[in-house]
Amino acid sequence: MISQKRYRVAVVSPCRFFQAGIWPLLNTHSLSRVWHCQKAAEAQWYLDEQPVDVLVMSLHVGQPADLLSALRFIQQVRISFPGVALMAILDDPIPYLVTRLRRLGVRHIVDLGQPLVLWHTHLRQILLGEDSRAGCTLPGCDEETLSIGERQVVEYLIQGMTPAEIAALTRRSIKTISTQKGIAMHKLGIRHYAQLIAIQRVFTDSWLPHDGVQMVGELTPSLWYYC
16 A cells, blocks of 8 residues: 655756656656756755655766766665665666666666556555566666676777777687677677767776765756745
């Protein structure tokens, strides 16, 4: 049974169209909107000042720097505010990112293009305190099965090197490099080079799954409060 409690919710998204569209959906689930902002650095500051029960974030793979900041922020939320329910919305649900979010403890991950009924399902599960990972239809990746050679090829590709250049550097054949590239891309759930570039900062950020988060840079909030 869903509690009659009026849950406090905040939205973090760089897309104003998403911000405008998400509020009517949230209002149908007894969620009281508190604030919303565009960047994770802003959200870090305002979450300290205005705690919420539910945090909805949209992640956009076309903005790699913002994507990494969002993941670091999510990690900090899980550490500092373990009671906050997180719902992540991906505009491109790359399996590698889905797995990263799950490892960070995000229980509700939604594809921006999924039917509205699934959004309602996730929100109901949040209000019921249920874990949606078991029923999540978004596939994850097999990053842990990457061999040392496959990971090395991915890292060189991210740096902009061609298979021929990687072969010359590693003293392997172009055929071997091409094979390792195909296997690695398949394991990560990456369909094309643009997706690989989109996740490059996340992939090479070695401390993201381990250490605490440090939000760097000046805070310049652009935020609206609701009574």
